[in-house]
Amino acid sequence: MFKNRKFLMFMLLSVLVLAACGGGDKESKDKDSGAKSKSSFETIKANDKIVWGVKNDTKLFGLKNPSTGEIEGFDVDLAKEITKLILGDETKVEFKEVTSKTRIPMLNNGDIDAIIATMTISKDRSKEVDFTDVYFEAGQSLLVKKGSPIKSINDLDSKTKVIAVKGSTSAINIREKAPKAQVLEFENYAEAFTALKAGQGDVLTTDDAILYGMASQDNNFELVGGQFTEEPYGIAMKKGSDDFVKAVNDALAELKSSGKYDEIHDKWIKK
Incomplete structure (x- = not known):
């Protein structure tokens, strides 16, 4: 019985020591984390x-x-x-x-x-x-080749291929504003404009401020329809x-x- 009591005392002390060490480590880590944390x-x-x-x-x-x-x-x-x-x-x-x-x-x-x-x-x-x-x-608008029958967002139907950029609000908005249109998404604006010039789509949509930049690069294209969102x-x-x-x-x-x-x-x- 005496041996059992010594054994139990040993186990109890071991648990207390480990708990203390663990708490100390956690406190230390918390302090270190706080010291290193910066805005x-x-x-x-x-x-x-x-x-x-x-x-x-x-x-x-x-x-x-x-x-x-x-x-x-x-x-x-x-x-x-x-x-x-x-x-x-x-x-x-x-x-x-x-x-x-x-x-x-x-x-x-x-x-x-x-x-x-x-x-x-x-x-x-x-x-x-x-x-x-x-x-x-800014505000979302449409870029088309001059002479295009597309004059506003109301002209976008199930036959229209609309070019947009992945991850942009423009891609989301055009699906809401022209749900029947086919939306083709490209990685960036350079790829999107190249696709429009190559005839892969009928219209490119994004913010008008960005479209003005594209139109200034190639005067064969123009903005139509004004702004149909606020950006x-x-x-x-x-x-x-x-x-x-x-x-x-x-x-x-x-x-x-x-x-x-x-x-x-x-x-x-x-x-």
Whole structure:
């Protein structure tokens, strides 16, 4: 009996020691985790750089210049000015290519700090990311070859092949607005416009601001039908980035009050 009592005491002490060690490890890990946990904005300030996700195929907003290799456009210039106000130097930027399909995964994976890439603010997207205030008001429209019988969204029927881009609100909207039309989705705007020019579709649909850029590249095409949706663009960050969102909203407000926003807008957006 004495031996059994010693054995039970030994087992009890062992359990207590292990529990204490386990609790200590957990507490230590929790402390380490708390020490290492930083907001996205704190990380940005520590790195002294903002990594922006931008389009590389969208004329007027984000397009790679083949002669220089540089990304140019309204979104790019706006990102530089925001960075200048936040970090004091517009060169403290890095641009990474995104598409409508890849931009949110890249943001949530930590490949980029923010998305400024003709991204429409929507309820569904707001569940995945945090948006700034609206920085550009666009609207969905139609691009057709000049002389096309298609003059508005009402002309899209079961025989019409409509080209759109994967992951865009435009693809969703056109199925709602013209449910009988055939929708062909491409990876990006460059592929979509090439398909339209090759006659693979009858009409291309996306935001009018993007379509103006395409029409400026080839005067055989024109916009028709006006705007049939509202597409307010916002800059997106990871969920919970309240401090970063506030800093960008403050920068946007300053750019608008100073006239710098209008200067950038008028440089690129000529209707």
